[in-house]
């Protein structure tokens with residue numbers, strides 16, 4: 410049976426996250442939300458984070474500002490601030506798991522994902538670092554992203570899809586996607602296949618030189 414792991418990045422977003430959670434709860438689906446530090450520091454964002462956890466989803470760190478990709482930054486201390494400050498806010502909500510997802514430029518995998526500084530931080534603090542193998546472009550191609558996701562699912566045994574917990578992205582057609590997956594008998598799971606686990610608890614797993622700036 411083919412599998413899919415759903416992930417929701419770049420949130421939480423008031424008015425969006427609650428609706429995504431309701432749709433997932435109705436169908437008993439558990440996922441991971443990779444959140445941004447600058448969205449969870451205020452009481453509204455922190456309350457949404459609590460709600461995500463209450464619903465049984467996992468929470469991961471997706472940087473503080475999601476601005477310059479780690480591998481594209483040469484600023485000392487950048488990774489520490491982006492990852493460390495976000496993780497401190499996540500920990501404040503009582504979440505002890507350390508999951509991290511770097512961001513690609515428009516979903517691409519490559520040497521922009523990580524810098525040596527970011528990598529050293531992730532290893533030192535025993536993070537689990539999660540990549541992906543499907544980016545259907547829910548944020549900029551509303552007309553086709555569901556079809557693109559279903560076609561990715563048909564092509565691989567276990568798809569890890571990047572969706573977005575922001576306005577005008579996955580929410581609009583989420584039920585359509587879930588109906589399509591159900592129709593094709595795809596199993597929705599919360600865990601991740603080894604191929605997208607770049608680092609597990611600080612130990613490199615599927616990390617490649619091509620994921621780190623200057624290594625390949």
Ligand SMILES: [Zn+2]
Pocket residue numbers: 418419471475512513
């Ligand atoms: Zn992102």
